[in-house]
Amino acid sequence: xxxxxxxxxxxxxxxxxxxxxxxxxxxxxxxxxxxxxxxxxxxxxxxxxxxxxxxxxxxxxxxxxxxxxxxxxxxxxxxxxxxxxxxxxxxxxxxxxxxxxxxxxxxxxxxxxxxxxxxxxxxxxxxxxxxxxxxxxxxxxxxxxxxxxxxxxxxxxxxxxxxxxxxxxxxxxxxxxxxxxxxxxxxxxxxxxxxxxxxxxxxxxxxxxxxxxxxxxxxxxxxxxxxxxxxxxxxxxxxxxxxxxxxxxxxxxxxxxxxxxxxxxxxxxxxxxx
Numbered sequence: 001x002x003x004x005x006x007x008x009x010x011x012x013x014x015x016x017x018x019x020x021x022x023x024x025x026x027x028x029x030x031x032x033x034x035x036x037x038x039x040x041x042x043x044x045x046x047x048x049x050x051x052x053x054x055x056x057x058x059x060x061x062x063x064x065x066x067x068x069x070x071x072x073x074x075x076x077x078x079x080x081x082x083x084x085x086x087x088x089x090x091x092x093x094x095x096x097x098x099x100x101x102x103x104x105x106x107x108x109x110x111x112x113x114x115x116x117x118x119x120x121x122x123x124x125x126x127x128x129x130x131x132x133x134x135x136x137x138x139x140x141x142x143x144x145x146x147x148x149x150x151x152x153x154x155x156x157x158x159x160x161x162x163x164x165x166x167x168x169x170x171x172x173x174x175x176x177x178x179x180x181x182x183x184x185x186x187x188x189x190x191x192x193x194x195x196x197x198x199x200x201x202x203x204x205x206x207x208x209x210x211x212x213x214x215x216x217x218x219x220x221x222x223x224x225x226x227x228x229x230x231x232x233x234x235x236x237x238x239x240x241x242x243x244x245x246x247x248x249x250x251x252x253x254x255x256x257x258x259x260x261x262x263x264x265x266x267x268x269x270x271x272x273x274x
Contacts, residue, residue, distance in 0.1 A: 004231055010189060012227035013127045014039070014198075017182035018205035019223050020134050021175040023214055025071075027138070028171035029151035029164075029271040033089025034074055035179060036202025037096030042067045042183030044100045047114045047193035048107060056119055060126075060184040067180030071172045079165055085273055093202070101195055114193040123181070123188040130181055135216050137174065147171050151269030200252075207255045214268060222258065229254040 018035045025032035045066035050059030074092060077083045101111065108114045138144040149157050150167040157164050187193055204226050212219030 004235060007231040007234060008224075008228045011230050012223055013124070013185050014182040014201050015205055015208065015223040015227050016131060016220055017127060017178045017185070018202055019208040019212070019219050020131060020216070021178035021182070022205055022209045023212070023216065023219050024134065024138065024147070024171050024178070025175040026209060026272055027151045027214055027269055028147045028168045029154065029269055029274060030075055030078065030168055030172060031085040031089065031273045032071075032074070032172075032175060033086050033206060034070075034092035034096075034202075035205050036198055036200065037089075037093035038067055038070045038074070038176065038179045039183045039186075039202050040096045040100050040196075040198045041070055042180040043187050043197055044103060044183075044193050045180075046184040046187045047117050048103075050117050050187070051115060054118075056117060056123070056184075056188060059117070059187065060123060060181070063184040063187075064177045064180035067176035067178070067183070068173050069176070071176030071179065072169065075168060075172045079168070097196065100193075104193065104195060112195050117187055117191050117193075119188045119191055123185050126181060127185060130178060131220070134174065134178065138216060143167075143170065148269075151271055154271050154274075204252075204255055207258075210268075211255075211258050225258065226255060 018039055022032050022035050042063040046056070046059040046063035048059075049062035050056045053059070070092075074088065077088055078085045104114065105111050136144075138147070146157060146162060146167050147170070150164050150171070154164045157167065183198075186197055190197065205223070208219055208222040208226060211222040
């Protein structure tokens with residue numbers, strides 16, 4: 001039981017960070033379907049810089065910077081070039097999948113994983129700290145009020161001479177930093193970067209945002225559900241009673257069933273995707 005609890009908490013961290021990042025982005029009105037790709041890029045940045053400098057702390061900083069830069073680039077294309085946000089998110093995910101594989105081969109002469117990263121930084125305590133700060137930002141600050149207004153009533157912000165785009169830039173910056181921390185956390189846990197190490201977590205995080213109705217605690221609860229499902233899947237694989245391919249479907253089946261029976265208690269932000 002202890003092993004299952006520890007496994008669930010370890011799996012929960014990237015889910016919770018990615019889903020919170022997606023929720024903050026979408027509460028400001030920007031559909032962020034690129035969680036998977038941005039998180040993967042951040043993980044590679046963390047591993048590469050940590051191996052180059054010998055410090056995972058610097059690698060964490062590089063991952064945070066990578067997340068912010070890629071997220072702002074994503075928003076710039078949607079805001080100034082009017083690129084469809086969903087299609088751009090898919091494109092970023094596919095580009096990250098191929099690009100990280102190419103850079104992995106180029107930098108480490110391996111198509112599967114990087115060399116071992118010495119985890120000299122305790123990244124895990126940063127996860128609850130980041131989640132608490134995100135909750136405080138959304139619910140207890142003036143910026144949080146503006147951020148939510150940017151997604152629900154952008155015209156109200158404009159009437160007060162507050163820039164909707166600047167507000168969304170701040171939201172995407174916070175979102176990118178959370179995705180950077182998620183990527184660094186996975187590198188610290190696995191002690192290396194591996195090809196496709198995000199393993200669909202970004203997509204499930206998108207589902208958690210919808211399932212949780214774009215509200216912090218329901219979204220976090222949805223992440224707990226998915227992380228427990230994945231931990232149970234890993235436990236079943238160790239028994240080798242059920243074929244591994246069927247067991248690996250468990251988190252995705254849980255995701256589909258949860259979305260199927262989701263009640264429309266909460267609505268999406270009015271200006272989402274506009």
